[in-house]
Structure formats: C-alpha cells, structure tokens
Amino acid sequence: MALLDLLGRRWALRVIWELRGDTALNDTALNDTASTFRELQARCGGVSSSVLADRLRELSEAGIIGHSEGGYALTAQGATLLARLAALDEWAATWQPPGRPPEEPDASGGR
Amino acid sequence: MALLDLLGRRWALRVIWELRGDTALNDTALNDTASTFRELQARCGGVSSSVLADRLRELSEAGIIGHSEGGYALTAQGATLLARLAALDEWAATWQPPGRPPEEPDASGGR
DNA sequence: CAGTATCCTGGACGATACTG
C-alpha cells in the first residue's frame, strides 16, 4: 500500500491529527481555522522545520492537505482519510499487546 | 500512534496481508492453513530471513499473529486489525493523488 | 513568520554465512 509510504513517515500522521478540526470546505478555499507553519511546528513539539516542510509538501501533493493564505488544513479528501484513521486509532485503543498494560489514548507522532 | 511504529516497518503490512486467509480460530490454536516461514518468505518475494524473523517476532509480541506447529497465522485480534486495514486500503483505492493516474490495487510491501 | 540549504549521524534494512 503506497499510502503507508506516506503515512509511515515520521510526523505525517501527527500532522494530519493536529489538523483535525482544520478542515477545508473544499479543496481550494480553506476555512479560517487553518494552522500556520509555526503553529504546527509548535504543536508537533519540535519537529525540525526541514522535516515539517517535507511532510507538508508530500501531504499536499497527495491531496490530503491544502495550503492557502491562512495556513494549512485538511482537504475534503483528507477529512475522509481522517475518518478511516480514527477507526484504526479506535482499534489501537482496544488493542492489548500481551504482557503490556492497555495503551493510553495517544496521538503522538513520535516513534 | 504506536501502532504505526509497528506497521510502518518494512514488510510488516505485507506479512499481515499475505496471512489474510490464514486466521486462527483462537489465539493459541492455529488452523491448518497456517503458512510456514519459507512460504511467507517466498510470498514476500525476497525479504531477507533476518528481517522476516524480526517482523514475525514483533507482530507476535503484539498479539497480531501467532505461531504454532503448522506455521504462522493471524490471531483473532489480528483479523480485526485486518478488517480496519482493509477499510484503509479501500480508501486508498478511491484516492486520487492529484496529477497522477488512479492507483492499481496493490498489496506490495515494497517502499 | 515561512520556509530553504547543508551537513551529520543512527539505525533499519539487506546480504550472507552459519547452526540445529
């Protein structure tokens, strides 16, 4: 699945997660809750700007996020992806890796 | 999501995918369709044995796959994960990365 | 603020050889 090439990269999922709530009404016009580069960087607690820029470009090219004056936000398509990811996240919450305590709800992008 | 640490690793998803169909009836007793190490290695077209062994151990520790006399198979828990992954795969099929032709259905584990 | 340009390093991955 080529999708995993994208989402498996560090911070990719975290960026999407941090943009939950910032959803564009359509693919070109973003709403006013869009996050700026530095905002995202702060919310992702210390990604280096080079890496963040990489992820943002990749996700943009994939049509998952969009970029406008106001900043970055999920595209309509990105929002549908988020829904599926939420389902995975839900599974991960139920997930009981044998021998370890149940996972805390955690959206961290860290490895 | 720590889950991505696991699934993002090379071949991890491919292994799960190749085991689709080989589902244990419960977590300990595997059915007779379980795949052997060499079978899996062949189906994954050229993973080195060291890496395959790593993935199999990680996925086992995660309770996603199981190992018995007959070979490897998904656990009951692993099967529920597979379902969610299928939903993602489904999304990826609909996915239209702007500028590129629609994706072929592809379960390759390659990067 | 919003990125781009460089350089460096750890560790994942792959190949290969080996044991039981």
Place this chain on the structure above:
DNA sequence: CAGTATCGTCCAGGATACTG
C-alpha cells in the same frame, strides 16, 4: 526447513544556519 549471527550500506530525520 527454520531460523540466528554478523557486517556493511544507505538514507530519513535532526540540527543548524540562512534567505525573503
């Protein structure tokens, strides 16, 4: 067949400095 043990390579990611 079913793995384990070693070793070398390569590149994603991180740090940092810089431009507009």
